[in-house]
Amino acid sequence: MFNVPVRPKVVCLCGSLRFGREFASERTRLTLDLAIVLAPEGTEASVLDPLLVRALGELHLRRIDLADEVRIVNPGGYIGEATRREIAYANALGKPVTYFHEPAIGDS
Template sequence: MSDLPVARPRIVCLCGSLRFGTEFAAERTRLTLDLAIVLAPEATEVSGLDPSLVRALGELHLRRIDLADEVRIVNPGGYVGEATRREIAYATTLGKRVTYLHEPS
């Protein structure tokens, strides 16, 4: 057990394309060692997901954003896809702090 005090840790939700799994893992580790609670989508290795399940998973991720103090965009090379743009817009309407792994151009 660590002797470091942890009062109310910040909650960070990771967003971005799941093709960047290595970057997601590195950011999750970095933020955890910074004593943050990290929320992120899980990559599902299932092909041909039912469209209603895909929509439900998208809604589930918006609930993660609801819980977060900060939304961290995992965007190697500045890439931000359509779904991530929607998540950024959603977070912005809620007044969430949005930060980027790589600043967008």
């Protein structure tokens, strides 16, 4: 029998949405570890209004605010500009940042 913790760990996934399979894998793994998983959602629209893109980026920072840990989904070590901003934001808040694939030294 599994016992859900009174206060489950909340993990926010960050990274490029082009890694959809890896996001799904991490979401499943963390859920089976009885964590609450927060993550961005991909959209079907190929070109979004720049104001909406900015608002979605801010929304993701609010997910980081709620998280106990930030997990970077970065197959092959890839970390884009937006993810770097999210890592810096999490670091400024003192949130632990973990990686799907450890970046090269000086890369984060």
